Amino acid sequence: MPEENQQNKTDVIVVGAGPAGVSAAVTVARGGKKVVLVERGNFAGSKNMYGGVIYSHAAAEIFSNYKEASIERFVSNHSYVLLSETDSTTISYKSPSHNENAFVITRANWDRWCVEQAVKEGVYYAPNTLVRELIIKDGKVIGIRTDIEEYYADIVIIADGVNSLLARQIGLRKDLRPKDVFLGVKEVIKLSPEVIEQRFGLGNGGGCAMELVGGPLKNLFAMGIIYTNKDSVAVGLGVALEDLKNRKIKPYELLEAMKKHSFVADIIEGGELAEYSAHLIPEGGYNRLPQLYTDGAIVCGDAAMLVNNVHFEGTNFAMISGKFAGETALEAFEKSDFTKNQLCLYRKKLENSFILKDLRTYKDVVKTITNRANSIGYYTQKVNEFFEIFTTADGIEKKGKFKKFAKHFFMKRSLAELFKDGFAGIKVMFDILK
Ligand SMILES: Cc1cc2nc3c(=O)[nH]c(=O)nc-3n(C[C@H](O)[C@H](O)[C@H](O)COP(=O)(O)OP(=O)(O)OC[C@H]3O[C@@H](n4cnc5c(N)ncnc54)[C@H](O)[C@@H]3O)c2cc1C
Known part of the structure; x- marks a missing residue:
C-alpha cells in the first residue's frame, strides 16, 4: 500500500498540458491552491496536432490576453465545399462581426504560450514527465506514479487526451474501439502569404476555414479541412476509423486523392510539404460519455471524449471542461471533501453549459x-x-x-x-x- 510522502504532496496534480489541462491548472492556481501540471512532452504542444482553429470565446474565458499569442490568422471566411469527382460548389460565409470568432494557430505555439501564462500565475510545470499510472489507496485516487517518483495530491485532474490510459486504468473509460474515434491526418503546405491571400480571396491578413465533403471522401463518414496559416495551408481530413478498417482504406491515400481533386490541387499548387501528422479524435457524443469523476479524480477534454465533431469543436470543449474541473477542485477544498459525492458538481457544471447541451442536441445526429x-x-x-x-x-x-x-x-x-x-x-x- 503506498504511503504518502508529504514532501511530494501538493493540492492538485493535472496530467497533460493540452488545452484541457492548462485551463484546469490555471483555474486552480487562480483559486490560491498549489497545482502541478505534468506533461510528457519536452514542451507543451510538442506531442499535439489538430486542424488549426481555436475558438475565441473559450480562449478569452481562460486567458483574456489571448491575442498576445502567435496567432496565424483570424478566421474571416468560413466555407463549405461540396465536391463531385471533378467539380466543386462552394458556400461561403463572411461577416465583419464574425472576424474574431475563431483564429488559426499552431498547437506548438498555442499550448506553449498557454503554459507560459499559467506558470506566471503560479502553476508549477513539469515537462518531460510521463505519468505511468495513478496511485490508488482504498479505492481513491491519491497521486501519480512516473518513471522516477511518486507524487501525491488531494485531487488528480486527468487531461491526458483521447487515449487516456489513466481514465482507463481506473475504469472510468473502456478501451477505445474503432467506432469510438475518427482518424485525423493533415499536411502543412508552405505557400507565400500573397499567394494564400490571392487564392482564398483574403484581405487584411484575414484567414479561411474550409470544410469539404464528397469527392474522394464520398460514401465515407469523413470531412476534409483546409485552414490558412500566415505562410502555409493545412490540408487534412477526419474519417471514421471504422470506415477505414472495414473498407481497408489507407488514410494517406485518401488525403492524396483529396489533394489531387482540382479544387484542392489549385489551392496548393506550387506549395512545398512542410509537415505530415496524424491523430485520433474522439467521436464524442452524449451517448458515449464515460464516467467523468471518481473519488479523488476528474476527467476532462478529449480524455472525457468531449468533442462536437459535427462542428469540429474540441479545443473549446477541452478548455471549458478543464476550467470546470479546476473550479470543482477548488469547491472540494472549501468543503474538504474529495469524494465523488462532492466531485459530481463537475458533471452538473458540464450539464448547465454548452458542452453537454450541445452534445445532447447532437446525440442522435x-x-x-x-x-x-x-x-x-x-x-x-x-x-x-x-x-x-x-x-x-x-x-x-x-x-x-x-x-x-x-x-x-x-x-x-x-x-x-x-x-x-x-x-x-x-x-x-x-x-x-x-
Ligand atoms: C486532425 C484533428 C483536427 C482537429 N481540429 C480541431 C480544430 O480545428 N478545432 C478544435 O477546436 N479542435 C480540433 N480538434 C480536436 C482538438 O485537437 C482536441 O479536442 C483537443 O486538443 C483536446 O485537448 P486536450 O487537452 O483534452 O487533449 P490533448 O490536446 O490531446 O492534450 C493531452 C496532453 O496530455 C499529454 N499526455 C498524454 N498522456 C500523458 C501522460 N501519461 N503523462 C503526461 N502527459 C501526458 C499529451 O502529451 C498532451 O500534451 C482536432 C483534432 C484532430 C486530431
Whole structure:
C-alpha cells in the first residue's frame, strides 16, 4: 500500500498540458491552491496536432490576453465545399462581426504560450514527465506514479487526451474501439502569404476555414479541412476509423486523392510539404460519455471524449471542461471533501453549459449521418451537376437539360433510398430542434 510522502504532496496534480489541462491548472492556481501540471512532452504542444482553429470565446474565458499569442490568422471566411469527382460548389460565409470568432494557430505555439501564462500565475510545470499510472489507496485516487517518483495530491485532474490510459486504468473509460474515434491526418503546405491571400480571396491578413465533403471522401463518414496559416495551408481530413478498417482504406491515400481533386490541387499548387501528422479524435457524443469523476479524480477534454465533431469543436470543449474541473477542485477544498459525492458538481457544471447541451442536441445526429454516409457523395455529385447545367450557356435549351437531370436524379437512386435519405434529413432537423 503506498504511503504518502508529504514532501511530494501538493493540492492538485493535472496530467497533460493540452488545452484541457492548462485551463484546469490555471483555474486552480487562480483559486490560491498549489497545482502541478505534468506533461510528457519536452514542451507543451510538442506531442499535439489538430486542424488549426481555436475558438475565441473559450480562449478569452481562460486567458483574456489571448491575442498576445502567435496567432496565424483570424478566421474571416468560413466555407463549405461540396465536391463531385471533378467539380466543386462552394458556400461561403463572411461577416465583419464574425472576424474574431475563431483564429488559426499552431498547437506548438498555442499550448506553449498557454503554459507560459499559467506558470506566471503560479502553476508549477513539469515537462518531460510521463505519468505511468495513478496511485490508488482504498479505492481513491491519491497521486501519480512516473518513471522516477511518486507524487501525491488531494485531487488528480486527468487531461491526458483521447487515449487516456489513466481514465482507463481506473475504469472510468473502456478501451477505445474503432467506432469510438475518427482518424485525423493533415499536411502543412508552405505557400507565400500573397499567394494564400490571392487564392482564398483574403484581405487584411484575414484567414479561411474550409470544410469539404464528397469527392474522394464520398460514401465515407469523413470531412476534409483546409485552414490558412500566415505562410502555409493545412490540408487534412477526419474519417471514421471504422470506415477505414472495414473498407481497408489507407488514410494517406485518401488525403492524396483529396489533394489531387482540382479544387484542392489549385489551392496548393506550387506549395512545398512542410509537415505530415496524424491523430485520433474522439467521436464524442452524449451517448458515449464515460464516467467523468471518481473519488479523488476528474476527467476532462478529449480524455472525457468531449468533442462536437459535427462542428469540429474540441479545443473549446477541452478548455471549458478543464476550467470546470479546476473550479470543482477548488469547491472540494472549501468543503474538504474529495469524494465523488462532492466531485459530481463537475458533471452538473458540464450539464448547465454548452458542452453537454450541445452534445445532447447532437446525440442522435451523428448516428443518423453515419447510417446514411454512403448517400453524401450522391448528393454532392448532383449539386455539382445541377450547377453545371445552371451556369452553362451552350446554345442548347435549358428545359431538356433540367428534365434529363430530374430523370437521372430519380433513376440513379431507388425511391426507397431517396425516401430513407429524406427521412434522415428530417430526423436530423427534428433531433436538433426538439
Ligand atoms: C486532425 C484533428 C483536427 C482537429 N481540429 C480541431 C480544430 O480545428 N478545432 C478544435 O477546436 N479542435 C480540433 N480538434 C480536436 C482538438 O485537437 C482536441 O479536442 C483537443 O486538443 C483536446 O485537448 P486536450 O487537452 O483534452 O487533449 P490533448 O490536446 O490531446 O492534450 C493531452 C496532453 O496530455 C499529454 N499526455 C498524454 N498522456 C500523458 C501522460 N501519461 N503523462 C503526461 N502527459 C501526458 C499529451 O502529451 C498532451 O500534451 C482536432 C483534432 C484532430 C486530431
